[in-house]
Amino acid sequence: MKPIASRHSAGSARQLRICVIGLRGIPGIMGGVEAHCEQLFPRLKVLRPDYEIAIVGRRPYVTTGSFDFKGVKVVPLPAMRSRYLEAISNTVLGVLYARFVLRARLLHIHNIGPALLAPLARLLGMKLVVTYHSKNFEHAKWNAAARAALRLGEWCAVTAAHRVIVISRSVAEDLRQRYPRSSCKFACIPNGATEFPVSANDNYGRSLLDHFRLTPSKYVLAVGRFVPEKSFHTLIEAYEAAAPDFKLVIAGRADHEDDYSRGLLRHASDRICFTGFQGRGELGVLYRHASLFVLPSLHEGMPIAALEAAGMGTPVLLSDIQANRDIDLPANCYFPTGDVEALRRKLLQPHESYRVDRRSITERFDWSSVAKQTDDIYAALWPHPVPSELAPSR
Numbered sequence: 023m024k025p026i027a028s029r030h031s032a033g034s035a036r037q038l039r040i041c042v043i044g045l046r047g048i049p050g051i052m053g054g055v056e057a058h059c060e061q062l063f064p065r066l067k068v069l070r071p072d073y074e075i076a077i078v079g080r081r082p083y084v085t086t087g088s089f090d091f092k093g094v095k096v097v098p099l100p101a102m103r104s105r106y107l108e109a110i111s112n113t114v115l116g117v118l119y120a121r122f123v124l125r126a127r128l129l130h131i132h133n134i135g136p137a138l139l140a141p142l143a144r145l146l147g148m149k150l151v152v153t154y155h156s157k158n159f160e161h162a163k164w165n166a167a168a169r170a171a172l173r174l175g176e177w178c179a180v181t182a183a184h185r186v187i188v189i190s191r192s193v194a195e196d197l198r199q200r201y202p203r204s205s206c207k208f209a210c211i212p213n214g215a216t217e218f219p220v221s222a223n224d225n226y227g228r229s230l231l232d233h234f235r236l237t238p239s240k241y242v243l244a245v246g247r248f249v250p251e252k253s254f255h256t257l258i259e260a261y262e263a264a265a266p267d268f269k270l271v272i273a274g275r276a277d278h279e280d281d282y283s284r285g286l287l288r289h290a291s292d293r294i295c296f297t298g299f300q301g302r303g304e305l306g307v308l309y310r311h312a313s314l315f316v317l318p319s320l321h322e323g324m325p326i327a328a329l330e331a332a333g334m335g336t337p338v339l340l341s342d343i344q345a346n347r348d349i350d351l352p353a354n355c356y357f358p359t360g361d362v363e364a365l366r367r368k369l370l371q372p373h374e375s376y377r378v379d380r381r382s383i384t385e386r387f388d389w390s391s392v393a394k395q396t397d398d399i400y401a402a403l404w405p406h407p408v409p410s411e412l413a414p415s416r
Contacts, residue, residue, distance in 0.1 A: 039073075044109070047084035051084070058213055066393045067094055071093075075093070078097050081101060105163070106165075110135065110138060128149040129148045131152045133155050134152075134175040135158060137178050140175075152179040153187040156323030157176075160321050185399050192347075211396060213325075218305070235292075241268055242261070243273065243331070246327060252319050253341065254272055264370050313373045314337045315328070315331035319345075320341070321343065321345070322343060329387050337374060339355055339356075350386075
């Protein structure tokens with residue numbers, strides 16, 4: 023990652039300057055939106071080298087100054103360290119920064135909470151794209167006021183944005199039904215399945231497994247933030263009831279420690295391992311050697327962790343919420359959401375029975391295709407200039 027200058031040149035009038043806001047930052051920062059942006063925007067830069075792409079991160083997570091990541095500028099701005107105010111405080115600064123410092127022509131907002139600022143972005147004259155990742159107002163961690171604000175954010179996204187990218191097929195269909203007048207704005211572009219490189223030297227992988235006292239193919243893996251909607255408590259309860267001969271590994275942590283996250287960590291033992299947040303390389307090792315990946319979520323958008331595991335060839339077992347069913351896995355790869363007894367029985371079945379077609383996953387959920395479809399959205403709002411050598415002579 024290379025530091026960048028703090029000033030941004032005006033650039034060509036024909037060049038598209040894009041600012042991305044609504045995420046904590048990249049690279050290697052926990053979260054589905056963060057993983058999405060880390061995979062998407064460097065690919066978009068390769069596809070369109072003439073784009074100037076800047077991602078606004080949050081200073082509590084991006085601790086350095088501005089830097090370059092694979093051709094994409096990452097600019098940390100302040101954010102209030104509060105569950106309820108962190109995202110919106112950073113988004114306010116991000117919109118103003120995009121318009122008056124970067125002089126961006128297109129603003130791309132991620133998630134419906136930050137989309138509360140969508141009307142301001144339109145008022146300031148920027149083209150606006152919003153990516154709708156999940157129905158955040160359904161998540162148990164929010165109080166009534168926050169849920170109301172998130173519903174308002176959804177309305178702002180739908181009414182103010184020029185285009186709305188929705189990562190889940192079922193959510194896109196729901197939005198078209200609830201906002202029929204805006205149905206032409208919606209485009210369903212799912213997440214991709216990240217491919218992790220396999221090193222010829224597996225010493226690092228062995229040392230990571232040794233560090234956590236894990237044996238290949240003798241542990242079940244779950245990945246995510248410690249929030250109620252991930253339902254790790256259901257997995258832990260089912261695992262403890264099953265008392266199997268393999269370990270349970272949960273990779274992740276809480277952004278904001280609370281009673282729920284502390285309650286999960288109290289189950290740590292010789293058989294239940296909490297690894298904390300793990301980077302891309304470490305996650306690749308954990309996926310590769312797990313006998314099974316489990317996602318017991320109550321709510322999701324399009325679960326990147328599940329796509330990553332399936333794309334690695336790891337057997338997967340998911341709750342049967344609609345977002346997980348949108349991946350179209352075989353029926354036996356799902357269990358009734360929140361059903362501890364059903365999950366207990368599934369854990370004791372041969373894990374190989376939950377293996378899916380790895381090639382199908384990587385072909386259907388391809389980040390390069392996501393980048394191309396996103397570029398099509400941008401091009402419809404800001405048509406690509408004709409190269410000078412192809413322009414008609416005067």
